[in-house]
Amino acid sequence: MKPEFIPIRNYISQFICITDSEWAIHEEKLTKRFFKKGEFLLKPGEVCGHVSFINSGSFRSFSVLEHEERTYFFAFENEYVTDYESFLSRQPSPNSIQAMEDAEVLQLSYEDMQYCYEKIPVWQKFGRLIAEYIYMGVSKRAYNLQTQTPEQLYLKILNDSPKLVERVPQHYIASYLGIKPESLSRIRGRLAATRN
Amino acid sequence: MKPEFIPIRNYISQFICITDSEWAIHEEKLTKRFFKKGEFLLKPGEVCGHVSFINSGSFRSFSVLEHEERTYFFAFENEYVTDYESFLSRQPSPNSIQAMEDAEVLQLSYEDMQYCYEKIPVWQKFGRLIAEYIYMGVSKRAYNLQTQTPEQLYLKILNDSPKLVERVPQHYIASYLGIKPESLSRIRGRLAATRN
Numbered sequence: 001m002k003p004e005f006i007p008i009r010n011y012i013s014q015f016i017c018i019t020d021s022e023w024a025i026h027e028e029k030l031t032k033r034f035f036k037k038g039e040f041l042l043k044p045g046e047v048c049g050h051v052s053f054i055n056s057g058s059f060r061s062f063s064v065l066e067h068e069e070r071t072y073f074f075a076f077e078n079e080y081v082t083d084y085e086s087f088l089s090r091q092p093s094p095n096s097i098q099a100m101e102d103a104e105v106l107q108l109s110y111e112d113m114q115y116c117y118e119k120i121p122v123w124q125k126f127g128r129l130i131a132e133y134i135y136m137g138v139s140k141r142a143y144n145l146q147t148q149t150p151e152q153l154y155l156k157i158l159n160d161s162p163k164l165v166e167r168v169p170q171h172y173i174a175s176y177l178g179i180k181p182e183s184l185s186r187i188r189g190r191l192a193a194t195r196n
Numbered sequence: 197m198k199p200e201f202i203p204i205r206n207y208i209s210q211f212i213c214i215t216d217s218e219w220a221i222h223e224e225k226l227t228k229r230f231f232k233k234g235e236f237l238l239k240p241g242e243v244c245g246h247v248s249f250i251n252s253g254s255f256r257s258f259s260v261l262e263h264e265e266r267t268y269f270f271a272f273e274n275e276y277v278t279d280y281e282s283f284l285s286r287q288p289s290p291n292s293i294q295a296m297e298d299a300e301v302l303q304l305s306y307e308d309m310q311y312c313y314e315k316i317p318v319w320q321k322f323g324r325l326i327a328e329y330i331y332m333g334v335s336k337r338a339y340n341l342q343t344q345t346p347e348q349l350y351l352k353i354l355n356d357s358p359k360l361v362e363r364v365p366q367h368y369i370a371s372y373l374g375i376k377p378e379s380l381s382r383i384r385g386r387l388a389a390t391r392n
Contacts, residue, residue, distance in 0.1 A: 065343055072339070085335050088328050117321075124320035125313075131327035132284050135334065139281050142338035143268070146374060147261055178342060 004032065007078050008053045008106055015129040022120045029112035035059075035099035041081065042097040047090055048083035050107040057103025060172055063095045071176040073141075074100070074168055081105070084134055100168065150177045151187050200228065203274050204249045204302055211325040218316045225308035231255075231295035237277065238293040243286055244279035246303040253299025256368055259291045267372040269337075270296070270364055277301070280330055296364065346373045347383050 001009065005027055012018060018026075033052070035041060041059060042048050059081045061072040072095065075081035086093035087110060108116070116123045144153055154177060157164055165173065174184040197205065201223055208214060214222075229248070231237060237255060238244050255277045257268040268291065271277035282289035283306060304312070312319045340349055350373060353360055361369065370380040 063343075070342055072342070085332055088332065121317070124324055128320055128324035128327055131324055131331055135327055135331040136281055136284065138331065138335045138338055142334055142341060145338060145341050146266055146268070147259075 001027075004055060004104075004106070005030070007055060011053065011078060012126060015133075016122050016126045018120075018122060018126075022122060025119050026108075026116055026123070029108055029115065030106045031108075033105050033107055035103040035105065037099055037102050039099050040096055041099065041105075042083055042086075042093060042095070044094055044096055045092050046086075047092050048086040048097075050109050051080050051082040051084075051087060051113065052105035052107045053080050054078065055104040055106060057099060057101045057105075058167060059097050059103065060100050060168075061095055061097045062172075062175065069172075069175045070178070071172050074164055074172075074176070076163065076167075080130075100172070145178070150179045150183065151190070153177050154184070154187055155191070197223075200251060200300075200302070201226070203251060207249065207274060208322060211329075212318050212322045214316075214318060214322075218318060221315050222304075222312055222319075225304055225311065226302045227304075229301050229303055231299040231301065233295055233298050235295050236292060237295065237301075238279055238282075238289060238291070240290055240292055241288050242282075243288050244282035244293075246305050247276050247278040247280075247283060247309065248301035248303045249276050250274065251300040251302060253295060253297045253301075254363060255293050255299065256296050256364075257291050257293045258368075258371065265371045266374070267368050270360055270368075270372070272359065272363075276326075296368070341374070346375045346379065347386070349373050350380070350383055351387070 008030070009018075009023060012026075030053075035057065041052060042061075044063065054075060054077045056077050058077070059075045061075075061081075061083065062069050063072075064070075081097060083093040083095055083097060085091075086095075090110070113127075117127060144156065148156070154173075157173070170184060171181045174181045177184065179187075204226070205214075205219060208222075226249075231253065237248060238257075240259065250271060250273045252273050254273070255271045257271075257277075257279065258265050259268075260266075277293060279289040279291055279293060281287075282291075286306070309323075313323060340352065344352070350369075353369070366380060367377045370377045373380065375383075
């Protein structure tokens with residue numbers, strides 16, 4: 001197996017046992033693509049046609065509403081990035097997905113995903129487990145948005161996802177928390193003062 | 197087939213083709229249960245052990261945070277109700293699920309769900325499609341919470357789910373929108389004034 005396929009096979013193997021012959025069916029449908037920092041994987045109004053496994057780099061999903069950016073999620077190496085809602089529904093997405101750093105991804109198209117569901121029986125189980133996994137993530141996010149203050153949300157990020165704070169520009173994190181960059185600066189100031 | 201199984205079989209058949217013999221495996225694992233209005237299907241600190249298909253009645257999921265109720269979803273007849281996150285993760289839920297009206301449900305336990313995954317090959321596909329479906333719902337909710345004002349959210353409910361406004365007490369709807377009952381009254385007043 002080419003080294004570029006090792007991370008994705010490891011990732012999938014966390015969810016299901018896949019034989020070499022089943023893997024081969026999936027692997028031949030993968031397409032390698034590169035994104036320059038700032039390049040768009042998805043633009044508003046497009047149907048998201050792929051799931052993309054990130055070999056390196058990172059992405060951000062966002063939209064612009066009333067001249068303000070709202071950030072929905074970040075994605076890093078060794079995970080998938082997609083607009084899952086648009087991918088599943090075949091409806092245009094109102095959102096963008098943009099590379100935050102130069103990135104290499106392995107893409108599987110919607111049609112090839114259906115092909116895998118047909119040809120690889122265990123792929124249904126993978127689809128179920130990954131849908132459940134993604135559900136848990138977005139459900140947690142909805143819960144946090146409804147129950148936590150921006151400061152609590154930021155503390156959670158510091159605690160659970162330190163790489164996010166290291167690799168993502170502050171104003172993106174602010175828009176992910178639903179606040180202005182100035183408010184995030186104040187929160188950071190308060191937290192630093194508490195620590196001293 | 198007993199009439200009480202017709203709605204759930206119809207519901208499942210929207211997602212997959214299930215043969216009579218496959219159906220029989222599932223049906224024998226279903227348990228009928230009744231809930232009086234106000235009775236709890238799930239209490240905080242419990243692991244949600246079932247998915248419950250609602251034959252009649254309705255439920256609400258909520259939690260109490262800093263003496264304030266937050267409502268996460270409502271569920272009505274002809275759909276499932278569960279704390280899906282707790283059900284999937286086998287972790288205690290911080291939330292309650294309570295009957296808003298007298299209710300009859302058909303319950304499938306977590307263990308019997310796994311049994312169905314083993315014994316009914318097409319059940320994996322059902323699990324995938326239902327997980328995707330539930331994902332779409334919660335994803336839309338997270339998106340709306342992040343992008344809409346309470347007034348816009350209320351208008352959406354009026355438009356998309358009129359039965360919710362008819363059957364759910366106002367203060368539950370307010371807590372679903374993340375606002376105080378007085379604020380919902382003001383929104384309703386404004387909307388009524390606009391309409392006249």
